[in-house]
Amino acid sequence: MKTKSILGACIVIVLSGFYSNFSFTQQANRIDVLIVDGFSNHDWQQTTAVTKWILEGSGRFKVYISTIPSDSIARKDWRPEFNKYDVIVQNTNNIQNQRLRWPRQAEQELEAYVKNGGGLYILHSANNAFPHWKEYDKMIGMGWRQKNGGYALEIDADKKIVRIPPGEGEGTGHDDRFNAVIQILNRHPINKNYPDQWQTANTEVYYFPRGPAENMTVLSFAYDSTGTRKMWPVEWTVNYGKGRVYNSSLGHLWKGEVYPPAYRCIGYQTTVIRVTEWLATGKVTYPVPADFPTKDSQSLRSEQEFINSGKH
Template identity: 75%
Template sequence: MLRNCLVLILSACVSINALAQKAKPIRVLIVDGFSNHDWKQTTAVTKWILEESGRFAVEVTTVPADSLERNAWNPDFSKYELIIQNTNNIQKPSLRWSRQAEKRLEEYVKNGGGLYILHSANNAFPHWKEYDKMIGLGWRRASEGYALEIDATKSITRIAPDEGKGTGHGDRFNALIQVLTPHPINKGYPNQWQTANTEVYYFPRGPAENITVLSCAFDSTSTKKIWPVEWVVKYGKGRVYNSSLGHLWKGETYPPAYRCIGYQTTVIRAAEWLATGKVTFPVPSNFPTAVTQSLRPEDSFKMP
């Protein structure tokens, strides 16, 4: 009898411990501090989207504005399962991470860490060659790497450096996202779904190595061609997610691009996959379709 009781107690402890481990939030660090976009609001709404899901605990490190403090800035990325990169120096090339922080991020991802490149973060740091390898494609001049274009049969063409144009985009529009490659992030998504007021980059460029394009969209406002929208990159043992989704410009407040349920679902599922290699967050019943958008109410988020 005593032995049976001990077995029951031990079993209960194991079950409780398993539940506790299952409920343990994924630790996320958002890096921000400078951008030509509204980086403060982008950080706040991204943190809210993730924490509202109940799966993440999000911290923020802001790169110091003071140059001496910035040179000393060197966060310990190893404490987190996921880093979200939300800095962009396209208009101020002198604004950079400290070299020790660059090296620490490289090692973090090489050793298996997850890295989320948040919209304009792929415009950043053309001086940093390992960053180019991590992001796969970004906002670069025509001479700086290969561009990927998709045709009507969903075949991908590599465009050599100095062929075509540098990266750009036309007007924002309600893009029809087309799933190109099945992946845990988009498992259960419709083959096509509408997102709101977004940018489709034409001629996104970079090394384009160890890359998988997840989705694409027809650029109806400029080139009239199909370009990548989301892609993932393998860098060492780590995983990187990169996308042109998530535009939030100065003067906007929680715009439709961020209220899109397709976008918010993708943020959560991409973050989960980057951190764990798996996706458990379900595709909601009101996920957008090929013919209908799906937006959360304007008052569903308030700046803290």
């Protein structure tokens, strides 16, 4: 979606005379990402900081941040230029105060951005947000919604998707966090070369995620061992117009936590990078690291590494 100024880039290189072909290629191929934050019942400040650190640490992204003003008058004038970016990471959630909303014009501009081919990353609790916004429901496919808030998807013992109508079952929820085993349901560029099952750390598995559940592909699921004793989708993608959307319950970061195991998980960090690349380009080139977690073993990066970076 981003409009690149190729002429401007060439002029800079000609005038400076110091850019190598490699650095020019790096700059031309850089993926520009915008994280939108400003309110949530989760620690949105640290979620943004760690996500930016993960993405930029890969060397493939430049991450910008647009924080929605807390002042209601200033918020009405909030107008991020979505078309300047390859991917939008949505990190706002108004589940505890539904008067907190994006300006209607910003909602419409995000809809147009994705319909016209933009990439949208729904980051964890962002799928709890905006039940008033019907096009948002279509973009996210499923989210945290009441019992009558759309279809819920369950995975049965044969790894088939069971579609539960509105009003049946329960509203969306989750039980205690645990080290869930992510099981691949559909192979996709995002999870190419992942093991069929891999273990996350300290993860929420949503039961009865609900929504229109249209134009969706469920990538993975997990067994809810702390509550329903059933299997529920964890990651899915949505086609919205010409655009691509990724949504999952991975990425919980609660108030008072500092770089918790859920974010230190190498499986999660690898997925964040690969998802963002796929949303921007439709392809994934970022490799699966040798220390990617297995079904029986977590794989966590050092907490000190993040603390030393000064992002906490």
